[in-house]
Amino acid sequence: MRASELLGKEVRDRDGTPVGVVTDLRCVQDGPPRGHLAALRVDALLISRAHSGTLLGYDRGRSQGPALLRAIVRRLHRGARTIDWDRVSRYDGDAVELDLSLGPVSPGD
Amino acid sequence: MKRLLGVALGVLTAIGGFVDIGDMVTNALVGARFGLSLAWATILGVLGICLYAEMSGRVAAVSGRPTFDLVRERLGPRAGLANLVASSLVTLLTFTAEIGGVALAFELATSVNYLLWVPLAGLAVWLVIWRVRFTVLENLFGLLGLALVVFGVAVWKLGPDWAGLLHQIVRPAKPAEEDWPTYFYYAVGLFGAAMTPYEVFFFSSGGIEERWTEKDLGTARANVFLGFPLGGLLSLAIAAAAMLVLMPHSIEVSTLGQVALPVAVAVGKIGVAVALLGFVAATFGAALETGLSCGYAVSQYFGWQWGKYVRPREAARFHLLVLLATITSVAVVLTTVDPITVTEYSVVFSAVALPLTYFPILVVANDPDYMGERVNGRLTNTLGTVFLGIVAIAAVAAIPLMLVTKAGQ
Amino acid sequence: MTAGRTLNLNLHLLDRQVVGPDDRLVCKVDDVELEPDESGRLVVTAILVGPRALGPRLGGRLGRWTAAIADRLAADRDAGPHRIDMRVVTEIGSAVRVDRTREDLAVAPLEQWVDEHVVRRIPGSRHESE
Numbered sequence: 001m002r003a004s005e006l007l008g009k010e011v012r013d014r015d016g017t018p019v020g021v022v023t024d025l026r027c028v029q030d031g032p033p034r035g036h037l038a039a040l041r042v043d044a045l046l047i048s049r050a051h052s053g054t055l056l057g058y059d060r061g062r063s064q065g066p067a068l069l070r071a072i073v074r075r076l077h078r079g080a081r082t083i084d085w086d087r088v089s090r091y092d093g094d095a096v097e098l099d100l101s102l103g104p105v106s107p108g109d
Numbered sequence: 110m111k112r113l114l115g116v117a118l119g120v121l122t123a124i125g126g127f128v129d130i131g132d133m134v135t136n137a138l139v140g141a142r143f144g145l146s147l148a149w150a151t152i153l154g155v156l157g158i159c160l161y162a163e164m165s166g167r168v169a170a171v172s173g174r175p176t177f178d179l180v181r182e183r184l185g186p187r188a189g190l191a192n193l194v195a196s197s198l199v200t201l202l203t204f205t206a207e208i209g210g211v212a213l214a215f216e217l218a219t220s221v222n223y224l225l226w227v228p229l230a231g232l233a234v235w236l237v238i239w240r241v242r243f244t245v246l247e248n249l250f251g252l253l254g255l256a257l258v259v260f261g262v263a264v265w266k267l268g269p270d271w272a273g274l275l276h277q278i279v280r281p282a283k284p285a286e287e288d289w290p291t292y293f294y295y296a297v298g299l300f301g302a303a304m305t306p307y308e309v310f311f312f313s314s315g316g317i318e319e320r321w322t323e324k325d326l327g328t329a330r331a332n333v334f335l336g337f338p339l340g341g342l343l344s345l346a347i348a349a350a351a352m353l354v355l356m357p358h359s360i361e362v363s364t365l366g367q368v369a370l371p372v373a374v375a376v377g378k379i380g381v382a383v384a385l386l387g388f389v390a391a392t393f394g395a396a397l398e399t400g401l402s403c404g405y406a407v408s409q410y411f412g413w414q415w416g417k418y419v420r421p422r423e424a425a426r427f428h429l430l431v432l433l434a435t436i437t438s439v440a441v442v443l444t445t446v447d448p449i450t451v452t453e454y455s456v457v458f459s460a461v462a463l464p465l466t467y468f469p470i471l472v473v474a475n476d477p478d479y480m481g482e483r484v485n486g487r488l489t490n491t492l493g494t495v496f497l498g499i500v501a502i503a504a505v506a507a508i509p510l511m512l513v514t515k516a517g518q
Numbered sequence: 519m520t521a522g523r524t525l526n527l528n529l530h531l532l533d534r535q536v537v538g539p540d541d542r543l544v545c546k547v548d549d550v551e552l553e554p555d556e557s558g559r560l561v562v563t564a565i566l567v568g569p570r571a572l573g574p575r576l577g578g579r580l581g582r583w584t585a586a587i588a589d590r591l592a593a594d595r596d597a598g599p600h601r602i603d604m605r606v607v608t609e610i611g612s613a614v615r616v617d618r619t620r621e622d623l624a625v626a627p628l629e630q631w632v633d634e635h636v637v638r639r640i641p642g643s644r645h646e647s648e
Contacts, residue, residue, distance in 0.1 A: 002566060003527050003550040004575045024528040031561055035605025036617070040562040042552065046526065065475045066490035085559065172612045174535065181546070182533045186575050189533070240642055412535055412546030413629065414620070421643040423542065425633035428643075432636075478530075479612050 001092070010095040011047045011083075013102040020047035022096060026082065045088065045096065048080035116331050120339075122247060123332040125254030127340020128347075129395035130210030131203065131302040131456045133388070134449055136344045137368040139295050140351030141361055143284055145277035148345055150296040152278075154303025155341035157496045159333050161467050164474040164485070164493065165309045166329040169316035172479040176313045177409035179479075180469045192465045193410045197403060199455070199462040200307045204399035205438040206455045208234065209448025210392035213365040218385045224443065231439035234396045238431055243318045243417045250394030256387030260346040263375035267353045274349060294510040294517050297503050298453070301460030303341065304500070307402040309466055314405040318418050323483070350375070363449055403434035453516065460507045463500040471497060525610065527562070535613045536565065536602065544602075544620045548572040551601065564601045565614070567625040571599035600625040 009022050024046040031039025064070060089099040139147050165176050177196075181189035209223075211230040216223035237246060283292045321329060350371035351362060362368060365388065372380040401417075408415035408427045415427040442448060471493045474485050485493065511517075525531065527550055536544040548571035551564040570592065573585030602616060602623055609615040620626055637643050 001552050001560075002571070002574070003532065003552055003562075006552075007528060024526040025560075026524060026526050027562060029523040029525070031555070031559075034561075034563075035603070036608045037604070037610075039555075039604070040525070041555070042527075042560040042562075064477070065485055065487070066471065066494045068494050069472065174612055178535050182535075186533060186548075186572060187577055190576060239640070412543060413626070414543040419542070420645060421637055421640070422633055425637040426629050429632050429636055 006091060006096070009091075011045065011098065012095045013098045013100060014089075015101050017102070018095075019098075019102045020049045020079070020081075022046070023048045023077075023080070043085050045083045045085065046080065047083060048077045116328050118248060118252075119328055119332045120336045121255060122251030123336020124251075124339045124343070125257070125390065126247070126251035126394050126398075127337055128254065128257055128343050128391050129203075129302075129305070130206050130392050130448075130452050131305060131459070132344045133210075133347060133368055133391065134362065134365075134452045135295070135298050135302040135456050136348040137351040137355075138362040138453075139299060140348030141355035141367075143287065143292065143295065144352040144356060145274060145345070145349060146281040146283055147292070147296055147299055148278040148348065149281055150299040151303055151341060151344050151348070153499070154300045155338055155344075157300075157500065158304045158308060159337045160489070160492055160496055161304075161309055161470055162312045162337065163330060163333045164489070165313040165470050166316050166321070166333065167326060167483060168470065168474055168479065169313040170321040170326055170329060171323055171481065171483045172473075173317065174479065175317050175405065175409050176310050176466070176470060177406045178412070179473045180466075181410050183469045183472050189410060192469075193406060195462050195465055196306050196310075197406050199305075199458050200310070200399055200402050200406065201434055201437065202451065202455045202458060203305060203307055204396060204403060204434055205441045206448060206452040207392050207396035207399055208435075208438045209442045209451055210365070211389065211396055212442065213448055214385060214388035214392055217365055217369065217388070223448070224445065227439055227442045230393075230396070231435050234393065234400055235432060235435045238397055238400055238417075239421070239428070243315070246397055247315065250390050250397065253390030254387060254394055256383045256390060257343050257347075259372055259376060259380050259383040259387060260343060260350050263372045263380060264346050264349045264353065266375040267350070267371075269349070269353055278345075288514075290510055291514045291517055293506065294457075294514045297460045297507045297510060298456045298517070300500075300503050301456040301458070301463070301507070303344070304463055305456070305459045306462050306466040307399050309470060310402045310405050311398045314401070314409070314416070318416050320418070326483075365449070400431050400434055400438075404428070404430040457507050457511055457516075460500070460503045462504070464497065464504050467497055467500055531562075531565075531610065531614070534610075536567075537613045537615050538619045538623075539615075539617055540619065542620060544616065544623060545600075545625050546572075547614060549575060549599070562604055564603045565607070566598075567600040567602060569599075 003025060006025060007022050011019050011022060013019050022045055025042050026044040026046060027040040028043045029038045029040055031041045033039070083098060087098050087100050088096060090097040136151065168179065169175055177193065180192055184192060208227065208230050212223040212226035215221070215226040215230070283289065316329065347368065354371035354374050355362065355367065360367060369381055369384045372384045404427045405415055407430055413426045414424045416424060421428050473479055475490065477484055531550060532547055534547050536547060538544050545567045547565050548568060549566040550562055551566055552560040553563045555561045569584050569588035573581045573588060575581065576584060602625060606616045606618050607614060608617050616623070
């Protein structure tokens with residue numbers, strides 16, 4: 001499959017509640033060597049309520065400037081969270097289904 | 110010593126290359142109608158382009174990546190494509206204005222109708238892009254553009270009240286017979302003329318054409334912080350000359366000849382010849398830059414090999430783009446649309462497209478993955494954010510102002 | 519090898535420039551191919567290139583049209599978009615570096631067409647002007 005089929009897909013928890021969309025796929029370079037590099041394996045989903053695409057890089061936990069832009073992007077994407085890939089029960093349907101209950105995403109997250 | 114000469118050459122080239130048809134026409138037009146009461150808009154625009162050109166040059170030198178590559182990478186393919194279409198259309202419009210400008214300059218010099226010069230201008234521009242080395246192309250036309258200093262000479266010879274001029278700049282006063290929407294419409298135009306989007310594409314792509322590395326940052330900064338403001342001074346000189354000669358007689362600028370008129374009055378025939386050389390150099394140089402930029406932007410979005418630093422056969426799609434852009438521009442000017450009108454529209458639409466271009470640059474210039482330690486300092490970020498706000502306001506206001514004032518009538 | 523390194527596909531891989539061994543520009547990462555391994559984890563197996571890869575990412579009608587037109591024009595309809603296997607990737611940094619040239623990877627048929635039918639016919643196309 002293609003990464004684009006997962007990115008932007010709606011994510012639902014075990015109860016069927018929509019909890020956001022996939023904004024990124026975190027990978028670790030821990031697979032068996034594939035050519036020059038170790039293979040990249042998907043190990044987590046980054047999801048967010050906002051539908052706008054990439055977080056422009058402001059989600060990396062560093063204080064990347066400029067401050068105003070960082071604040072705006074963080075605000076737009078509040079409620080963004082990282083879900084381990086093990087918690088994904090299904091990803092080939094019309095939504096990504098998780099095997100845990102998250103409840104609605106609250107603003108305080 | 111050799112390094113100092115190199116820096117001096119770069120600065121001189123930047124000064125002479127700063128002014129294009131948009132700056133010449135808009136500043137003369139505004140000078141004749143508003144005097145120097147809108148000089149603040151030119152100055153603000155020059156500051157803005159210095160800030161963002163430095164950023165895009167630094168990004169190119171440190172990361173090796175040019176502007177449009179990063180626009181798509183940061184904004185994603187969809188927003189990046191919208192950005193590409195808007196920026197490309199504005200750059201193509203500017204290219205058209207520059208080709209028209211070259212033809213008008215030749216008409217002034219030879220009295221042969223400009224329409225006959227248009228295909229020749231297009232062919233010449235394309236040939237130079239095709240065959241002439243990038244550094245020669247840059248330096249030759251930049252240095253020849255220094256001929257526009259004759260406008261400064263003209264202002265000096267007209268013996269103005271210098272204190273009065275300065276007063277007009279620092280305490281702008283809108284002329285009573287003009288209304289506020291028109292005043293701000295031309296402020297937006299001057300802004301767009303100073304900060305045209307193609308300049309940052311060209312500056313960053315040019316940096317990669319010239320193989321800049323971190324060691325070249327000093328030279329790049331000298332070009333920007335010395336060259337651009339002095340080039341902006343030339344713009345102000347054009348406005349001042351128009352104010353001193355045209356305004357008292359209520360002559361409005363609608364032809365290139367009227368832009369040169371103050372020089373004829375103050376310096377005479379030799380002055381006009383020098384001014385014409387400056388016109389040709391400035392418009393031809395800018396035509397080269399905008400033509401190349403049409404190719405740079407699309408190629409960098411799609412990841413195609415671009416540039417003059419490789420054999421044309423290795424960058425076939427890039428060169429086809431430049432060729433198509435040239436043919437399109439020539440065709441548009443040949444429809445007998447007034448090139449001055451095209452120029453006036455190009456600066457306004459440049460203002461509309463500015464936030465699209467500048468926003469990704471500000472983001473990337475802060476990204477340590479690309480910039481390492483050379484990320485923006487706090488001052489640069491503060492100024493950058495402030496200017497982003499200003500260009501956003503100008504972009505939003507541009508079209509309504511244009512409609513309300515019927516394009517500055 | 520950088521074992522254990524973390525990266526985000528959208529942020530660090532998608533839409534990055536792919537650069538060949540001679541520092542020549544190859545293409546952009548238009549999409550990425552994922553295949554499940556034995557343990558069910560998705561592995562990044564290839565970079566996907568070209569309008570058939572980029573089209574769906576543009577979304578909406580534009581995306582569908584792009585992909586449809588590209589499918590029509592493609593030499594081999596069933597093969598899918600051009601593919602660069604991850605085993606030729608040597609580095610993922612500000613650009614993605616690969617050990618093959620653009621010609622070897624055969625991901626840019628349009629470039630070849632334009633070169634053959636337009637650029638080659640113009641005198642002076644063989645020498646760089648630098």
